Amino acid sequence: MAESELLEIRDLRKGFPGVQALAGADFRVRRGEVHALMGENGAGKSTLIKVLTGVHERDGGEVRLDGKSIHPRAPVQAEALGISTVFQEVNLIPNLTVAENIALGRQPRRFGLVDWRAVRRSARTAIERLGLSLDVNRELCSYSVATQQMIAIARAIDLDAKLLILDEPTSSLDEKEVEELFAVMDRLRNQGLGIVFVSHFLDQVYQICDRITVLRGGQHVGEYVTSELPRIELIAKMLGKEASDVESMEAATAAAHHQDAAAISNESDEQPVLQTKQYTRRGAIQPFDLTVRKGEVVGLAGLLGSGRTEIARLLFGLDSPTDGTLTVDGVERSGWTPRRAIDSGIAFCPEDRKVNGVIAELSVRENIVLAMQASRSLLRTLPMKKQLALARHYIDALQIKTPSTETAVGTLSGGNQQKVLLARWLVMNPKLIILDEPTRGIDVGAKAEIESLVASLRRDGMSVVFVSSELDEVVRACQLVVVLRDQKVVGEVSGDDLQEHRIMEMIASSHD
Amino acid sequence: MTDHSVPSTTAEAIQPSEASNRISVIRLMGSRLVWPLVSLAVVLVFNAIFIPSFFAVEVRDGAFYGSLIDVLNRGSIGIILAMGMTLVIATGGVDLSVGSVMAISGAVAALILTETQLGMWAVLPCALLVAVLAGAMNGVLVAYLKIQPIIATLILMVSGRGIAKFITGEKIITIGDDSYNYFFDFIGKGHLFGLPFTVTIFLSLFVVTGLFVRMTSLGLFIESVGANETASRASGIADKWIKIAVYIFAAFCAVIAGLIDSSNINAADTMNAGVFTELDAIFAVVVGGTALTGGRFSLTGSLIGAVLLQTLMTTLYTYGVPSDVAPVPKAIVIVAVCLLQSQVFRTHVRRLFGKGAKR
Numbered sequence: 016m017a018e019s020e021l022l023e024i025r026d027l028r029k030g031f032p033g034v035q036a037l038a039g040a041d042f043r044v045r046r047g048e049v050h051a052l053m054g055e056n057g058a059g060k061s062t063l064i065k066v067l068t069g070v071h072e073r074d075g076g077e078v079r080l081d082g083k084s085i086h087p088r089a090p091v092q093a094e095a096l097g098i099s100t101v102f103q104e105v106n107l108i109p110n111l112t113v114a115e116n117i118a119l120g121r122q123p124r125r126f127g128l129v130d131w132r133a134v135r136r137s138a139r140t141a142i143e144r145l146g147l148s149l150d151v152n153r154e155l156c157s158y159s160v161a162t163q164q165m166i167a168i169a170r171a172i173d174l175d176a177k178l179l180i181l182d183e184p185t186s187s188l189d190e191k192e193v194e195e196l197f198a199v200m201d202r203l204r205n206q207g208l209g210i211v212f213v214s215h216f217l218d219q220v221y222q223i224c225d226r227i228t229v230l231r232g233g234q235h236v237g238e239y240v241t242s243e244l245p246r247i248e249l250i251a252k253m254l255g256k257e258a259s260d261v262e263s264m265e266a267a268t269a270a271a272h273h274q275d276a277a278a279i280s281n282e283s284d285e286q287p288v289l290q291t292k293q294y295t296r297r298g299a300i301q302p303f304d305l306t307v308r309k310g311e312v313v314g315l316a317g318l319l320g321s322g323r324t325e326i327a328r329l330l331f332g333l334d335s336p337t338d339g340t341l342t343v344d345g346v347e348r349s350g351w352t353p354r355r356a357i358d359s360g361i362a363f364c365p366e367d368r369k370v371n372g373v374i375a376e377l378s379v380r381e382n383i384v385l386a387m388q389a390s391r392s393l394l395r396t397l398p399m400k401k402q403l404a405l406a407r408h409y410i411d412a413l414q415i416k417t418p419s420t421e422t423a424v425g426t427l428s429g430g431n432q433q434k435v436l437l438a439r440w441l442v443m444n445p446k447l448i449i450l451d452e453p454t455r456g457i458d459v460g461a462k463a464e465i466e467s468l469v470a471s472l473r474r475d476g477m478s479v480v481f482v483s484s485e486l487d488e489v490v491r492a493c494q495l496v497v498v499l500r501d502q503k504v505v506g507e508v509s510g511d512d513l514q515e516h517r518i519m520e521m522i523a524s525s526h527d
Numbered sequence: 528m529t530d531h532s533v534p535s536t537t538a539e540a541i542q543p544s545e546a547s548n549r550i551s552v553i554r555l556m557g558s559r560l561v562w563p564l565v566s567l568a569v570v571l572v573f574n575a576i577f578i579p580s581f582f583a584v585e586v587r588d589g590a591f592y593g594s595l596i597d598v599l600n601r602g603s604i605g606i607i608l609a610m611g612m613t614l615v616i617a618t619g620g621v622d623l624s625v626g627s628v629m630a631i632s633g634a635v636a637a638l639i640l641t642e643t644q645l646g647m648w649a650v651l652p653c654a655l656l657v658a659v660l661a662g663a664m665n666g667v668l669v670a671y672l673k674i675q676p677i678i679a680t681l682i683l684m685v686s687g688r689g690i691a692k693f694i695t696g697e698k699i700i701t702i703g704d705d706s707y708n709y710f711f712d713f714i715g716k717g718h719l720f721g722l723p724f725t726v727t728i729f730l731s732l733f734v735v736t737g738l739f740v741r742m743t744s745l746g747l748f749i750e751s752v753g754a755n756e757t758a759s760r761a762s763g764i765a766d767k768w769i770k771i772a773v774y775i776f777a778a779f780c781a782v783i784a785g786l787i788d789s790s791n792i793n794a795a796d797t798m799n800a801g802v803f804t805e806l807d808a809i810f811a812v813v814v815g816g817t818a819l820t821g822g823r824f825s826l827t828g829s830l831i832g833a834v835l836l837q838t839l840m841t842t843l844y845t846y847g848v849p850s851d852v853a854p855v856p857k858a859i860v861i862v863a864v865c866l867l868q869s870q871v872f873r874t875h876v877r878r879l880f881g882k883g884a885k886r
Contacts, residue, residue: 333761357763371761376754376822381747388744389763396744439762 020082021046021209022067022178027076029062029233036062039076041235042228044178044209049200051212051220051241054230055253055319055484060213063230064180068100069093081177099171100180107167109156114138116155117170141169144206145199161192165199172203179203180211185219197223215320216501217246217523231255246523247516253318254486254519285309286345288447288478289330289361294339299325302339303504305497307447312469312479314489316518317499323482324366325502327451330480331363332356333371357390362440364433366451366482372436375425379417380406382424383438390443409438414464437468448472449480454488466492486515498522562867563814563831566860570838578845590718594841602837603725604629604784604801608808609815609829610729610736611777616812618773619753619821620669620676625781625808627687628661629801632785634691637700637795640708647710650786658782661687662775669774670767680774684805691797701794715790725787732780737826746824749773753821811836814864835864 022044029037037059044050054060065071067078069087078085080096087093090100107116114135123133138151147165155163164184172179181200185193200210200223212224220227220241227244229236229252236252287306295302300322307313315323328334330341332351341348343359356363365371373382384402391397397405406420413434417427424435433453440448450469454462469479469492483489489496495509498521506521508514574581574594584593608625615622635657636650643649661683668679702711717724740746751759752766760766784804789795813819814835815828839860843853866872 331761353761354763354765363761365761370755371758374751374755374758377747377751381751385747385751385759385764386762388747389765391744393743393745396742 020044021080023077023079024063024067025077025079027063027066027078028074029059029066029071030074036233037066037073037076038233039235040230040233041238043238044211046177046209047204047207048225049204049210049212049223051214051224051227052230053220053227053249053253054236058230058253059233060230061182062233064100064182064211064213067093068098068180094176097175097177098180099176099178100182101164101167101171101184102182107155107163107170110154112152113142113149113155113158113166114151116166117141117151119170138169141172142166144172145169146202147199159192161188161195164188164196168199168203172208176208178209178211180213182213183215184212185214185216193219215318217249217318218501221246229253247519250318250519250523254484287342288344290342291330292340292342294329294336294341296325296329296334297337299334299502300329301503303497305330305504307478307480309446309478310473310476311495312473312481312493314493314496315480315482315499316486316489316496317522319484320502321499321522322502322504323499324451326499327363327365327449327480327482330356331361331449333363333365357386357443357445360443360446362386362443362445362448364436364440364448364450364453366455368429368432368436373424373432376423378421379410379415379424379427379435380420382435383409383442386439387442405442406438409434409441413438413468433465437465445477447478447480449482451482452484453481454483454485462488486518489518490515500524560816560825560828560831562864563816563828563835566814566864566867567831567835567838570835570842570860574842574845578842581842581845586721590721590723594845596723598834598837598841599726600723601841602834603723603729604787604804605807605811605837606729606830606833607732607780607784607787608777608804609811609833610732610826611773611780612805612808612812613815613817613824613826613829614736614740614749614773615676615777616809616817616819617749617753617821617824618770619756620770620773621680621809621819622665622774622777623677623680623805624661624665624683624687625777625784626801626804627684627691628657628778628781629785629788629804630688630691630795630797631661631694632657632782633789633795633800634694634700634797636711636786636789637702638694640702640711641700646708650711654782654786655779658779659775661781662778663771665778666771666774670770688797691795691800695795695797697797699794699796699798702789703793711786711790712793713790715787715792728783728787732783733826733830736776740826745769745772750822750824754823807836808833810861814861816868835860 020043022042024040024042027037027040027042028035040059040063042052042063052060052063062071066073067087069089069092072088080098085096087096087098093100108119111119117138118134122129123137124130125133135151142149142151145165145168147162147169149158149162149166155166158166168179168181184196188196197219200212204210212220214220224241226238226240227249228238229249231253232255239249285308287308289305289307291303291305293302293304303326305313305326315326317323325334329336332353332355335351341351343361348355348359353363369375374385377385380402383406384397387405388397403420409415410417410420415427415431415434415438417431424432427435437453453465453469466488469481473479479492481489481492483492490513493513495507496513496518497504498506498508498518500522505524508517508521578594581594584591584595586592611625612622632654635653639645639649639653665676665680665683668674668682669676672679702708713724714728715725719727740749748759748764748769751762751764752769756766781801785801788800809819811832812824812829813832815825815830815832817824817828836857839857840853843856844850848856
């Protein structure tokens with residue numbers, strides 16, 4: 016058996032300032048297999064791939080390919096060794112031809128000039144190897160995204176690859192295209208290639224992969240044969256739970272939820288703060304119904320890429336729906352934009368803080384007053400005294416660690432940036448606040464603070480939509496949890512049912 | 528409204544006032560205004576040594592004359608354009624069309640003065656209309672159609688001069704004796720408080736703009752949109768309207784500059800009015816410490832930048848450098864100032880001299 020190990024990684028270590036991304040990860044891939052690399056955010060999947068492809072240099076551990084220890088220092092070196100990677104976004108040039116794209120950077124030359132005939136010939140060979148038939152002289156952009164992805168694969172294995180890494184290759188593909196991709200993967204597997212498959216679509220992993228390796232917190236959790244690993248076990252391993260853990264926690268939370276459930280049912284005839292009916296955005300989330308009542312914390316649970324963030328963005332108007340209705344305070348709303356959402360008392364702390372959240376260049380004070388300023392007319396600017404008072408109040412109340420009110424937010428730590436963002440919305444005193452992964456990338460102490468903040472907001476009658484990949488957090492914080500899988504709402508749990516293992520079961524259950 | 532019961536334990540108390548005072552001093556010293564001021568000082572010291580007459584000021588008919596006054600008078604067009612350009616660049620854009628808008632504005636003014644009896648009181652509203660149309664066109668192309676600002680404003684840069692030529696019938700309209708208008712003449716050549724009237728124009732524009740953007744939240748919104756457009760939109764800022772507003776303001780500045788220019792030469796010369804002024808304005812803004820990538824801006828910096836450029840040009844002319852060669856030394860100074868402002872360059876220099884400072 017040992018001789019058929021194509022890739023063998025032992026005790027891989029890699030640290031970045033502030034985080035140990037990999038702390039002893041093992042990973043083995045055989046020839047002629049598709050091997051899934053699974054793990055939630057921060058598990059170390061992408062770091063492992065980056066070390067393997069020479070983007071990062073490792074701090075410790077061993078990487079063997081074909082029994083020989085390797086040390087790629089750049090992606091080119093990794094490719095020369097036979098390790099090729101295809102990323103989620105197609106890294107090709109749209110207005111060059113298929114052949115040019117495949118040959119780019121390694122054109123065969125004759126008398127110092129590019130030998131175009133050889134370029135086309137080798138491109139055709141590469142395409143045929145995948146069992147595809149397409150015109151190598153056409154521009155790349157004239158083909159669909161799926162085909163472009165195949166061409167990227169063709170380019171990758173044109174280099175006599177031994178190991179092919181597919182990082183989220185199916186995210187932008189529809190069902191039929193996924194089937195085409197799997198046919199190609201199957202063909203390559205039969206040709207003896209080792210394929211590493213990274214995806215958060217569980218159904219796909221179970222459909223195509225022979226074995227699964229799970230990482231968590233930069234460490235190796237285990238290596239399993241796909242057919243012998245029930246889905247719920249896989250999810251428990253990815254989330255770092257044991258079945259016994261789950262059960263002991265249930266008893267503690269059940270009582271609390273019982274009361275909450277009773278409280279909610281009493282108020283259930285009250286008008287919901289926000290309600291959606293068959294709300295959907297094609298390609299992002301399938302139609303869903305969601306009701307948020309006053310003083311209720313509604314959780315959105317599911318694995319990465321299951322559609323949690325997509326729902327949050329739709330509710331705040333950052334994306335526009337393709338169908339369905341949204342009702343706020345009993346009034347149906349269309350043309351929903353962040354401006355209108357804010358005017359209706361909705362606030363949003365996004366998952367990607369740096370892109371949609373804080374404005375790094377501006378000061379703590381400016382970031383905190385930004386939403387309030389934007390809601391007032393230009394001539395009703397908050398006086399500086401008021402701005403400073405607000406900023407200081409929230410710096411104190413949320414314990415934001417900053418040298419001054421005028422410090423640029425970009426220089427603060429992640430947790431403090433998150434708090435500045437929260438302060439921006441608390442200033443507005445919203446009716447409903449949407450928190451997308453509010454505890455991502457911040458330390459344990461700050462996590463606990465944010466959780467208790469959510470609880471206190473709720474006591475004040477605010478409604479919260481709480482998105483998190485940490486199930487224990489969701490169970491503690493929420494009275495109602497909406498469970499998502501593969502861009503679809505698969506169920507709701509509340510009251511006595513609101514337990515980690517119930518949520519995991521729902522995520523795991525395959526299509527009805 | 529602000530009272531929210533959030534879990535608050537009295538954390539390590541910080542003294543924001545004290546800290547912010549220190550920060551504002553550092554901000555002043557550390558980055559923006561220092562290098563353009565130093566460069567201006569260097570040019571002035573150079574003049575003091577080699578061309579002492581540069582600082583000579585004489586009084587004639589109750590008005591001041593001299594090279595320094597000349598710098599302010601001739602520099603007024605550059606300064607006014609730089610004000611508009613600063614706000615556009617702060618949103619992450621750029622406006623290449625200001626030179627052509629100057630030409631249109633001059634053409635419209637000349638046409639009204641020579642072909643009608645309406646005089647100055649028709650010129651001003653028409654000029655304003657030109658500004659709104661030109662700016663709105665640029666702004667809509669950038670904000671709604673998402674065209675790269677450099678391309679969007681290039682359209683008006685190229686077509687604008689054509690429009691101006693169409694207005695004047697492809698010839699230079701001279702505002703001669705028969706169409707002489709005292710008020711129009713005063714814009715470019717009059718004196719107020721002993722100084723050219725153009726100084727009053729640019730100073731009031733500078734002060735009013737500066738007060739308006741800093742006293743209202745407009746400045747904050749402009750910086751916010753320039754620094755992070757998506758996050759600004761998610762905070763409820765009307766990013767599209769902010770963009771349209773700054774392009775209209777830039778066109779407004781260009782229109783004023785166009786009036787000054789045509790008043791100066793008593794004519795509308797659509798071929799030469801405002802040629803390359805857009806580039807000078809961009810230079811002034813960049814030299815003044817506002818990054819082309821958008822975000823934080825400084826109107827004062829741009830003012831100093833524009834004065835520096837004009838001082839340099841006047842110095843070169845005083846030295847007898849022919850006007851077609853003058854851009855070369857100007858370019859050298861611009862590159863030097865930009866390098867001085869660059870953190871990377873300063874680090875390299877420091878390393879070169881072995882001080883081993885880390886930043």
